[in-house]
Amino acid sequence: MAKKGSRTEKIDVWEGEYKKLGNRIKTIRIAQGFTSAEAFSNERGLSRAQYAKYENGKNLQYSNLLYVVEALNVSLMEFFGDDFKDSPKV
Template identity: 45%
Template sequence: MKSEEEVLKAIGERLKAIRIQKGYTSYEAFALDHDLGRMQYWRLETGKTNITVKTLYKVLEIHEMSFPEFFSTGFD
């Protein structure tokens, strides 16, 4: 079983990969374009904060992605 830190890091890595796939090379540009706090979003991508379901839902809505789609890859 993964530790909490490992799970948060995996979520952050997945968010970063999705952002890059959508054409955003910068977390700052993504955050600004979608009315998210730059530092808050950076902390999410780096796994340095405990993401809430509400925040994850908001980011996944931006990407037009469901929870099952998000968690289907990279969480073995």
């Protein structure tokens, strides 16, 4: 178990937050009627392989996240909403 406040503990927490971001991306995509990530990425001009990484919480730099939020056609406020109000302070 990582020591409280250690770099390893923070990375573990961040990994959970990345997963939460990926789940949020997927949830919004499905709510918009796209049952297939491949169909969504093709229609919105995103790389299918890269988009799959985003939904899995991988390679989510802020600039990438902004690009995906734009493709989802939602605001950052809508994207983060209540799902992130209990996220830990970083």
